[in-house]
Each structure stands twice: as structure tokens, then as C-alpha cells.
Amino acid sequence: MPIAIQGLTKRFGPVFALDGIELEVPDRAFVALLGPSGSGKTTLLRIIAGLERADAGQIRVDGTDIAAVRPRQRRIGFVFQHYALFRHMTVFGNIAFGLQVRPGATRPAKSEIARRVEELLALVHLPGLGGRYPRQLSGGQRQRVALARALAIEPKLLLLDEPFGALDAKVRKELRVWLRELHDRSGLTSLFVTHDQEEALELADQVVVMRDGRIEQQGDPAALVDHPATAFVSSFLGDVNRLPCTVSGQGTVEIAGLRLPADTRGLADGSRAIADIRPRAIRLVPAGTAGDGVVAGTARRVLHSATTVTIEAETGLSPDPIRIEADRYAADLPTLAVGDAVALRLPQPFVFAAET
Numbered sequence: 001m002p003i004a005i006q007g008l009t010k011r012f013g014p015v016f017a018l019d020g021i022e023l024e025v026p027d028r029a030f031v032a033l034l035g036p037s038g039s040g041k042t043t044l045l046r047i048i049a050g051l052e053r054a055d056a057g058q059i060r061v062d063g064t065d066i067a068a069v070r071p072r073q074r075r076i077g078f079v080f081q082h083y084a085l086f087r088h089m090t091v092f093g094n095i096a097f098g099l100q101v102r103p104g105a106t107r108p109a110k111s112e113i114a115r116r117v118e119e120l121l122a123l124v125h126l127p128g129l130g131g132r133y134p135r136q137l138s139g140g141q142r143q144r145v146a147l148a149r150a151l152a153i154e155p156k157l158l159l160l161d162e163p164f165g166a167l168d169a170k171v172r173k174e175l176r177v178w179l180r181e182l183h184d185r186s187g188l189t190s191l192f193v194t195h196d197q198e199e200a201l202e203l204a205d206q207v208v209v210m211r212d213g214r215i216e217q218q219g220d221p222a223a224l225v226d227h228p229a230t231a232f233v234s235s236f237l238g239d240v241n242r243l244p245c246t247v248s249g250q251g252t253v254e255i256a257g258l259r260l261p262a263d264t265r266g267l268a269d270g271s272r273a274i275a276d277i278r279p280r281a282i283r284l285v286p287a288g289t290a291g292d293g294v295v296a297g298t299a300r301r302v303l304h305s306a307t308t309v310t311i312e313a314e315t316g317l318s319p320d321p322i323r324i325e326a327d328r329y330a331a332d333l334p335t336l337a338v339g340d341a342v343a344l345r346l347p348q349p350f351v352f353a354a355e356t
């Protein structure tokens with residue numbers, strides 16, 4: 001079901017948890033709400049779910065203002081990180097709960113509930129585990145039961161608040177791939193809260209970046225990564241080298257004498273700006289190489305991780321060394337030691353007005 005949110009505002013004392021949110025979510029979309037702690041993600045989800053009331057604004061789900069619909073009748077399923085399973089109930093009992101508490105006329109027959117629960121257990125890849133208690137399950141299995149419980153009421157809209165936040169990285173990765181498949185198969189519209197940018201970019205069709213109760217930028221993952229609208233989005237979506245620069249003509253910036261092409265629209269010639277360059281976008285070229293966008297430097301640190309090599313190089317372009325991140329299995333990666341001469345080929349940076 002499509003969601004349309006207009007002017008949604010929520011204050012807690014002096015804090016604007018939400019400050020005039022405008023958001024359109026198309027039918028069947030998988031949308032990630034991404035933002036730092038306290039940016040308003042959970043509050044937005046709780047208001048849609050009916051667990052919290054907005055001070056102002058409107059939410060329409062499938063064209064209907066949900067303020068007039070009781071939470072139970074909204075057909076919204078939710079899975080929250082801390083919204084634990086009922087410990088004293090079996091897996092079966094947990095999943096069946098939403099159907100069993102329906103008023104008489106709309107409550108399915110016992111046999112029908114049993115059939116649905118079995119179907120859901122198969123869907124979340126836990127067949128035959130209906131008789132277990134939550135304590136007899138792993139963290140990942142518990143979250144899948146929580147998802148089956150949310151799906152039991154046949155929601156049109158699924159709200160997920162860091163559902164895998166407490167799980168280890170490997171299980172988390174497996175579950176998010178699986179969740180995306182489940183979303184695609186079931187025809188749901190899903191809103192997923194995370195503060196993990198990798199998770200948001202990998203999972204979602206649309207990513208909404210929030211900051212201080214406002215939407216900073218919204219778009220598909222590629223648009224956000226390739227065209228961050230603000231310095232905040234640029235640094236929030238991944239590691240950046242942030243270099244002071246000057247706008248030196250249409251489509252060019254100068255960083256300590258080095259000229260680079262850049263999208264400088266909206267910035268005045270001669271104005272001070274910042275140039276963001278991702279460590280992964282920098283190429284190491286043989287020392288001594290000259291040419292456009294190439295700067296010479298000296299390696300000051302070389303750090304090895306399981307899959308990458310991070311080099312910090314002093315170049316004179318910025319007070320701090322520039323970080324370069326390379327795939328450690330790249331065929332052309334030179335072996336470097338601290339103190340070696342290096343040359344870096346810089347890509348087109350993201351440029352923003354200097355922060356005042």
C-alpha cells in the first residue's frame with residue numbers, strides 16, 4: 001500500500017523528534033530510513049504503527065488518513081529490535097497470537113490458524129519448530145519468529161526497526177538477503193529503520209536519510225551514493241577525505257593548487273568549499289607519475305585488514321593525511337612501506353559550500 005506523509009511533526013518537550021516530514025512511499029517499495037541516533041527514525045515508525053501520536057501532520061495509507069483507524073485495524077505488521085517474543089508462549093503461540101485475539105466473527109477457525117502458522121513457519125525457514133519456546137532458539141531464529149508473527153495478520157505494510165541490530169554480522173547479512181526476498185514475494189510495502197548505511201544501500205529501493213527530525217535526502221541507493229545532496233549525506237554514507245578547496249571556475253575546484261573537475265553548480269567562483277573524496281575512489285599509480293588529477297605524496301601508515309589495505313599519505317593537499325583504501329587482492333597494488341613515495345590519482349570530488 002502506498003503511504004503519503006505530510007507535515008508530520010512530533011515534539012518531546014523542547015526536542016523536535018520529527019520536524020515537518022514529507023514522504024511518499026510507493027506501493028510495494030522497500031524503503032530504508034537511515035540516520036544517526038536521535039534523528040527521528042523510530043518515532044516516525046511508531047507514529048505510523050499507532051504506538052505514538054503526532055502533534056501535527058497527516059499519514060495516508062492507501063489514501064486513508066490513519067488517524068481515524070485503530071492501530072489493530074491498520075493491517076500494519078511490525079518487528080522491533082526490542083519488541084521481544086512472548087517468553088511464556090511457544091513459537092506456535094507467538095505466531096498465532098494476532099489471529100487468536102481477533103474478535104469472534106473475524107477470528108479464523110482453530111484448524112485454519114494452525115494451517116497458517118505452519119505456512120508461516122515454512123516461509124521463515126523454521127518448519128517443525130512450533131513447539132519450542134523462544135529461549136530454545138538462536139537470536140536469528142527468534143527474529144524470524146518475530147517476523148512470522150508480524151506477517152500472521154496479513155499486513156499490507158511492514159515496519160521494521162533495526163530488526164537485526166542485536167545479531168552478529170554474518171547472521172545479519174544472511175537475514176537481510178532473505179528479508180528482501182520475502183518482501184518481493186509477498187507484495188508488501190516495507191519501511192526499514194537502520195543506522196547501518198551498508199544495510200540500507202544493499203536492501204532498499206529507496207533510502208531516506210534523516211537528520212534532526214528532518215529528511216536530508218531521499219533517493220535510490222545509486223543516486224545517493226553518486227550524488228549526495230549535502231556534506232552530511234556524503235559523510236554519512238561512507239568514509240570520506242574532506243579537503244578544503246576553492247571554486248575556480250565553472251566545473252573546477254582547486255585543492256592547494258591541484259585542479260579537479262567537479263559539479264560546482266550553486267557555488268560562486270572563488271568561494272571556499274569542501275571537496276569530499278572517498279578513500280576507495282582514489283587510485284595508487286606508480287610514484288613519479290604526472291598528469292591531471294595526480295598528486296605525489298609519502299606513505300605515512302599502511303594498515304592491512306582481511307580484505308583491504310588502507311594507506312595514509314601526506315600530500316600537502318590537506319593538513320591531515322589522505323586515506324586511500326584498496327582491495328588487497330588487486331593485481332596492481334604495489335607493496336608499500338611507511339616512508340615510500342606514492343602518487344595518487346584523485347577522482348572527481350563531491351563539492352559543498354564550506355561549513356560556516
Ligand SMILES: Nc1ncnc2c1ncn2[C@@H]1O[C@H](COP(=O)(O)OP(=O)(O)OP(=O)(O)O)[C@@H](O)[C@H]1O
Pocket residue numbers: 012015016017035036037038039040041042043044195
Ligand atoms: N518518549 C520520548 N520522550 C522524550 N524524548 C524522546 C522520546 N522518544 C524519542 N525522544 C527523542 O526524540 C528524538 C528522536 O528519537 P528517535 O528514537 O526517534 O531517534 P532514532 O533516529 O530512532 O534514534 P536511534 O537510532 O538511537 O534509535 C531524540 O532526541 C530522542 O531523545
